[in-house]
Amino acid sequence: MSDDEPTVPVHCPECGSESQVPLSELADAVERHNENLHDGDDVARVDPAVRDRLTDMVVEDLGLL
Numbered sequence: 001m002s003d004d005e006p007t008v009p010v011h012c013p014e015c016g017s018e019s020q021v022p023l024s025e026l027a028d029a030v031e032r033h034n035e036n037l038h039d040g041d042d043v044a045r046v047d048p049a050v051r052d053r054l055t056d057m058v059v060e061d062l063g064l065l
């Protein structure tokens with residue numbers, strides 16, 4: 001992983017917050033946020049528009065195609 005790791009905006013409508021999370025910590029950060037603040041409810045999430053781009057990016061990064 002390079003030093004300038006891309007960050008992803010995670011939006012939580014319940015908290016009204018948006019934070020930039022490094023790609024490698026994305027799943028953990030979202031899970032931790034929901035776990036700690038929302039009793040494990042799936043509230044915080046990546047912007048769907050970003051998620052689409054991200055999926056392409058990650059797939060390319062990991063060489064899954």
Ligand SMILES: [Zn+2]
Pocket residue numbers: 012013014015016033037038043044
């Ligand atoms: Zn929240």
